[in-house]
Amino acid sequence: MIRRRSTPWIHRWSRTVMAAIAAITVLETAYLTIAKFTTGSVICPTSGCDKVLNSPYATVFGTVPLSLLGCLAYLSIAILALAPKAVNPDTNKGLYSQLENKTWQGLFIITAAMVIFSSYLMYLMAFEIQELCIYCISSAVFALSLFVLTLVGREWEDIGQLVFTGILVVMVSSIGALGLYNSVKAPVTVSSPGIAPPAVTTTSGPAQIALAQHLRQIGAKEYGAYWCPHCHDQKMLFGKEAAKIIDYFECDPRGQNSRAEICQAAAANVKGFPTWEIKGQFYSGTKQLDELADLSGYPGPRNFKN
Template sequence: MIRRRSTPWIHRWSRTVMAAIAAIGVLETAYLTIAKFTTNSVICPTSGCDKVLNSPYATVFGTVPLSLLGCLAYLSIAILALAPKAVNPDTNKRQHSQLENWTWQALFIITAAMLIFSSYLMYLMAFEIKDLCIYCISSALFALSLFVLVLVGRDWEDIGQLVFTGILVVMVSSIGALALYNSVRSPAPFVSATPGILPPAVTTTSGPAQIALARHLRQIGAKEYGAYWCPHCHDQKMLFGKEAAKIIDYFECDPKGQNSRAEICQAAAANIKGFPTWEIQGQFYSGTQTLDKLAELSGYTGPRNFQK
């Protein structure tokens, strides 16, 4: 009597585990995509997440968030991983077998491409952006886990063909990543003649009330901590207007920014949860504040007919 070899547990559960990881990836990248289209800010223990999310590397083709492409990739993996389960192998063995083979090939190509792309993004985060994003790191770990599960999740009969396909995927993915980001650099339009990167220009005009509030904030020693790449910091300055924004005691916290005071920011890092953060009379307030709120927090008693 010939004993039938039992199926390894990893082969039985690999698709289910891949679908679960991909589902988490869909949720993560969907959240990042929504944040990119709405607030440009995410919940994160460090400012690095917002910095990466708002960097030029966070979009492709000019306006498409990279997280959206990641979301579609994770969704594709989840569908491919579960697709064979929709066909009963007892009643339609041939179709089930064909679907198994086709989806494994597709899963190998997609996960290999994601791993190559994620590796390149880790390089950009470490050496170009130079900050830490937990969402990016977790996504890279998801990509690695999915690729490993594809490799060990079944018996690959033609290893040579698998290696050949892998080499093609590496070449195409590497060329694609380099082509997408070849022209991406730090925001060149905001580089001034003096060392450091300037934030976008403030284009609104200050009214007398904005100027009076800015002078009051400076007189009482209020500080605004921000970064040149932070869209909320720019929004805060736009509320004040260009004349009043120059009066505020602003601290550039990114070492790359013009007139950076990163050391002072570092000393207050325990109280800076995100940018901008206001320090008013010993208290810290995170996020873009309305001018009325700043007036209330600082004890400002001047005119409040702030221009919109």
């Protein structure tokens, strides 16, 4: 009598575990994406999360949040992990077998690419941004966990083909990551006038104008980028008249009246946009006018209208 070999528990549960991990990371990256488009701030025990979230490395192609791409990737993993469970293997064995093989291949490619990309992002966080973001670290750990589960979650028959596919994924992912972020550090020459930021539609009251004049008098600087929604929010708080007085530094080489070279000189302290430099200290994120008044020692009226 031939005894059938029992299926290892990891093979039976790997897809379910992967779907659960992917669901958690979908929620995490969705939260980061919403925060990126709204307040620019997240719940975090350190200020590093906000600085990483608002850094130039947190977007691709200038406007697309990296967290949004991560959310889509994790959602794809969840769908691929659960897809075969939608088919009854007893009544449709052929389709089930096809889904099993194709989805495992897809899971391997996506998770391998995410591990490579996450590794590069960990390098950027540690050596370029130099801040700690627990969301980024947890995402990288989840990506690695999903990759390991993909490797051990089934019995791979053609190891040679798997290695070959892995090498291709490493090459493509590495080139893609380097290409996406090389432009963040590399100076780019753009013909004047460059891309203009969104128009400031609010008006300034006397208090906003007085605060803007005070900030300029003490040498305060605001570093930002034309595509940064939080930089626009900051200008809207001041109003269009006062915003023109602020000593504003456009840090994207493609932006209007760019001063990217000055921004690069201050890159060690400018971790995200906007960043204020006031009396030699750097403060990241959109600041309420009362807070700017406190930081700068502003003595004037504070009946700010916006």
